[in-house]
Amino acid sequence: METILKALRDLEGVNGAFLADTAGQLYAYNAESIYDVSLLGQVSKAIANAIDSVKLLQEDWDTITAQYAEGRLLVKCVPAGARKGGAALTLALIADSRLNPSFAGVAIRVAIGKIKTLVEGNPLALVAVGAGGNAVMAPVTPQAFSASAAPILGGSGMAGLSASHAPVGAVEVATSGLSWSGLGSSSSLSASGVAVADAASSACLTACTKCLAKAVGPMAKVFVKESVRRVAAGQPFSKSMLSALVEDLEKNIEDRADAAEFRKAAAKLA
Amino acid sequence: MKEFSAIAKLPDVIGAVLSDRSGALLEWSGAVDGETAGAVNAFMVRGFVQVGEVLGVGGLQRVSIVGPSKACVVAIHGDTILGTYTDPAKPIAAVERRVQETLLK
Numbered sequence: 001m002e003t004i005l006k007a008l009r010d011l012e013g014v015n016g017a018f019l020a021d022t023a024g025q026l027y028a029y030n031a032e033s034i035y036d037v038s039l040l041g042q043v044s045k046a047i048a049n050a051i052d053s054v055k056l057l058q059e060d061w062d063t064i065t066a067q068y069a070e071g072r073l074l075v076k077c078v079p080a081g082a083r084k085g086g087a088a089l090t091l092a093l094i095a096d097s098r099l100n101p102s103f104a105g106v107a108i109r110v111a112i113g114k115i116k117t118l119v120e121g122n123p124l125a126l127v128a129v130g131a132g133g134n135a136v137m138a139p140v141t142p143q144a145f146s147a148s149a150a151p152i153l154g155g156s157g158m159a160g161l162s163a164s165h166a167p168v169g170a171v172e173v174a175t176s177g178l179s180w181s182g183l184g185s186s187s188s189l190s191a192s193g194v195a196v197a198d199a200a201s202s203a204c205l206t207a208c209t210k211c212l213a214k215a216v217g218p219m220a221k222v223f224v225k226e227s228v229r230r231v232a233a234g235q236p237f238s239k240s241m242l243s244a245l246v247e248d249l250e251k252n253i254e255d256r257a258d259a260a261e262f263r264k265a266a267a268k269l270a
Numbered sequence: 271m272k273e274f275s276a277i278a279k280l281p282d283v284i285g286a287v288l289s290d291r292s293g294a295l296l297e298w299s300g301a302v303d304g305e306t307a308g309a310v311n312a313f314m315v316r317g318f319v320q321v322g323e324v325l326g327v328g329g330l331q332r333v334s335i336v337g338p339s340k341a342c343v344v345a346i347h348g349d350t351i352l353g354t355y356t357d358p359a360k361p362i363a364a365v366e367r368r369v370q371e372t373l374l375k
Contacts, residue, residue: 035325042324050317053310054335061337066318067366069328073321094325101363217316218293218309225306 004114005030011107013099015071016040019078019115020090024048027089035094047075047092056222071096076108078115091115194228197238204239204269211265212249215258223252242270273347273372275299277354280368285355287311302355311344311353332370334362341365347373 001019008017009030016031024045031040054061064075071094078089091112093104196202205224213220227248228237237245246266253259278286278299285300289308298304319330332345341358343366344351352373356365 039324043321046317046320046324050314050321053313053317057307057310058335058337058340058342060339061335063334063336065334066321067331067333068322068325069331071322071325071327073318073325073327094327096327218312221293221309222306 001028001115001118002030004111004118008093008107008111011095011099011104013095013097014093014104015096016094017111018044018092020044020048020092021087022048022051022090023087031094043094044090044092047073047090051075051090053219065101072099074104074108076112078112089115089119194225195232195236197236201237201239204242205237207269208242208245208249208266211262211269212252214265215253215255215262219252223249239270242266274352277352277369277372280354280365280372282356282360282365283354284357287353287355289351289353291315291349291351296350300355302353307353307355308351311351315344315346315351332366334366336362343369345369345373 005017005019005028008014016029016035018029018031018040019027021027024041024047026037026041026044029035029037029040035043051061051064054064062077066073066075074093074095076091078091080088091108093099093108095104194205196205205228209220209224212223216223224245227245231237231241231244231248246263249266250259250263253262274286274288274297277283283300285302286298287295287302287304287307288297289295289312291312293309293312295304295308298308314333315330318333322328322330330346332343334343335341336358338358340355341360341362342353342355343362344353346352352369354365354369356362
């Protein structure tokens with residue numbers, strides 16, 4: 001793995017390369033010393049968080065390129081294939097303006113082919129906290145590669161980031177005009193593809209979305225749409241389905257206090 | 271956003287969605303679920319802004335996502351987020367360039 005990541009680092013403009021899973025757990029890295037394991041752990045968690053939302057619209061994403069004022073981040077999906085554990089990986093490159101995107105594209109494809117060969121049938125190990133040097137591998141069990149495995153990365157460097165949807169600025173979202181705009185008329189199919197039984201049910205759904213937004217931010221609308229489809233099972237949403245909807249929506253809130261607050265606020269809508 | 275209709279009419283563009291940074295839909299066109307795309311784009315942008323802050327690589331300008339079934343360029347323009355959806359068979363770099371040029375006009 002070290003050789004593969006080093007080959008990517010050798011590209012002009014590449015300052016770091018790392019391999020993580022879809023939960024943001026770091027498996028290997030080769031980067032400039034300013035990008036230590038703690039920092040890369042934060043980055044991989046934030047990337048995983050962003051990819052979770054991308055997958056709502058594009059489950060089969062292949063490449064993500066984030067262009068910054070002073071750099072670029074390339075993220076490539078390494079499909080699970082026949083690998084043990086079955087979870088996909090992400091290969092990320094931190095680059096500056098000197099990067100040649102065409103060369104990088106070729107090098108990444110080559111690297112992914114090698115990574116696939118390397119990890120097929122062989123479990124990967126997570127990077128140990130506080131380990132020095134590059135492409136460090138800690139000896140852990142095959143279960144560590146499972147998407148549900150508990151991360152061994154942690155400590156102060158990881159604080160503040162979660163693999164789930166972070167509620168940063170959620171209150172601001174909830175009070176900034178968020179509305180269920182597609183749900184205006186009785187028994188109609190909205191622009192969002194969600195049907196409502198009547199105006200009261202529409203208003204109820206709008207209020208419920210705002211309550212949820214306080215905990216999960218702008219993803220509230222998406223979660224509500226998905227929950228309505230599950231709870232209403234093809235029928236227009238009506239206010240009588242609210243308790244089932246709230247129960248379903250609660251699953252999207254990781255923080256128990258936030259979930260309780262959402263439940264309390266939603267109860268007032270009944 | 272005065273550039274929105276110009277971008278929606280660019281060659282190879284199949285849809286466009288404009289939202290604010292909280293994910294609230296401002297405008298959309300084409301075969302795209304505007305509300306979902308607006309929220310998803312805003313959430314994704316928030317994630318990559320965090321990445322940029324941690325890496326110290328300056329402000330986020332755009333994010334391109336390519337897959338076999340879809341491709342899109344999500345550009346940050348002031349307080350708004352513009353998602354431009356294109357044919358994945360076409361080179362994304364050309365769309366990125368056209369979007370950038372149109373936004374800078």
